[in-house]
Amino acid sequence: MAERSRRTVRDLRRGNRARVLQRLYFDGPLSRQELGPATGLSSGSISNVVAELASEGLLEEAGVVDSDGGRPRTLLRIAPDGGLFIGIDIGETRVRVELFDLSLTELARTDRLLAQHGYDVERIVGHVRSGVADVLRDAGADPGTLLGIGIGVPGIIERDAPEAAGGPGAVVHGQTIGWSAVPFERLLREAVGVPPGTPFFIDNGAKTLGQAEMWFGGGRGAGAAAVALIGSGVGASVNRGDILDGDLSNAALEWGHTTVQLRGRRCRCGSIGCLEAYAGAEAMRERWREAGGPLPPDADDETALAALLAAAYPGPGGASPDPVAVAILDETAECLGAALADLVNLFLPERILLGGWAGLLIGPHLLPQIRRYTQEYALEHAVARTTVDLGHLGPDAVTVGAATLPLSDFLARGGTRPARTSLPGTTAPDRAAAPTGRGRATAG
Incomplete structure (x- = not known):
């Protein structure tokens, strides 16, 4: 009761706005009459909140439906033009930047390749x-x-003093990419040309992938799901709860650096026997090269993995499968299955989803073996209630997930816009018409 008594009228108003926005975002369009029981708010509160949000350009009408014997009901939905988000994936092979409207429909994108220069912070x-x-x-x-910018990066994210207090903001510890205590948020705020005060949200890329799949993809509706990101390296997140109940939690795991082989291969993190030393695309490239696989010296991870798969699965009418390539991929599937079994035994997820560019590339070929090995290594009762599938959102999932970081904050704040000033000397250009693309709840 003491905690409740400390809540102000402003807190209650913001909470009511958040409940309406979240319900419309994930379940809309809805009528005012439907919003009442869906949010637990009175009809008067619904009318006030809807009027406020509509006047701020966050809600719009979405047609009319007949009611049982009464007046037709007007449907409401989130207005796509109510604001913009940027999602950024700092991946192993490229930096991808995407601009989204409020419904997370993509408006523009650009890629910057990293193959030649790697993870130089300045670059x-x-x-x-x-x-x-x-x-x-x-x-x-x-x-x-802009309502915020979300960034997914490899490594462990440390929350230091907030930028407003003079601290560096989010600091990145990325041992496998050579980043040690990089004050990434401060560097971005100093360099990126957006209005001062624009929120930046930086988190582990596997965590943003997991959030995207929970919101819009294969994890939607699950009480608990583990989402694996398999690229040049390997990571995972565990996601629990329900978005609309407000108790959704996402935890990034350095899953790629769990041990799958005693006295095994040297991992790029410096340890030995890590999952990443067997299941990451960089490791698969090196194992294929060591086995005499026909690769040019400068082959990147994507080219090498495609060649390895082509050698193991040549297709109808092609050459016989290369037994060495088949053995490398089977060992990869076993290592992944054993490591997924650890996730099953530790976290009891209802679903496991494999994502990341390499995961989506090997998945169609290796998924049956991965499932079999997961069942062999996991506890019977735990694995019996777990499904293992590919992620639903494709190679853009980390970028979409990065955009959900500021979006989640925006919805939780009841649609309160960030307080900031405009960039000096800028004018507002006309908004281009939004192309058709990712919808609010039908992405993928």
């Missing part, structure tokens, strides 16, 4: 700076309508 910051400028320009978007 990454430069890619983000130019990528953000490019997508805003290509969409004819006003930077002042």
Whole structure:
């Protein structure tokens, strides 16, 4: 009771707005009459909140439906033009920047390849700076309508003193990419050309992938799901709860650095026997090269993995499967199955989803073996209630998940816009018409 008594009228108002926005975002369009029982608010509160949100450009009408014997009911939905988000994937092979409207429909995108230069911090910051400028320009978007920028990065994220207090903000510890205590948020705020005060949200890429799949993909509706990101490296997240109940929790795991082989291969993290040393695309490339696989010296991870798969699965009318390639991929499937069994035994997820560009590439070939090995290594009762499938959102899932970081904050704050000033000397260009693309709840 003491906690409740400390809530102010402003808190209650913001909470009511958040409940309406979240329900419309994930279950809309809905009528005012449907919003009442869905949110637990009175009809008077619904009317007030809807009027406020509509006046701020966050809600719009979405047609009329007949009611049983009464007046037709007007449906409401989130207005796509109510604001913009940027999602950024700092991946192993490229930096991808995407601009989304409020419904998470893609408006513009750009990629910056990393193959030649790797994870030099200055270069990454430069890619983000130019990528953000490019997508805003290509969409004819006003930077002042940005509601936030989300970034998914490899490594462990440390929350230090907030930027407003003079601290570096989010600090990235990425041992496998050579980043040690990089004040990434501060560097981005100093470099990226957006209005001061625009929120930045930085988190582990596997966690953003998991959030995207929970919101819009294969994890939607699950009480608990583990989502694996398999690229040049390997990571995972465990996701629990329900979005609309407000208790959804996502935890990033350094799953790629769990041990699958005693006295095994040296991992790029410096340890030995890590899952990543067997199941990451970089490791698969090196294992294929060591076995004499026909690869040019400068073959990147994507080219090498495609060649390995082509050798193991040549297709009808092609050459016989290469037994060495088949053995490498079977060992990869066993290592993944054993490591997934650990996730099953530890977290009891209802679903496991494999994502990341390499996971989506090997999945169609290896998924039956991965499932079999997962069942062999996991406890029977635990694995009996777990499904193992590919993620639903494709290679854009990390970017979409990154955009959900500021979106989640925006919805939780009841649609309160960030307080900031415009960039000096900027004017608001006309918004380009939004192309058709990812919808609010039908993505993938």
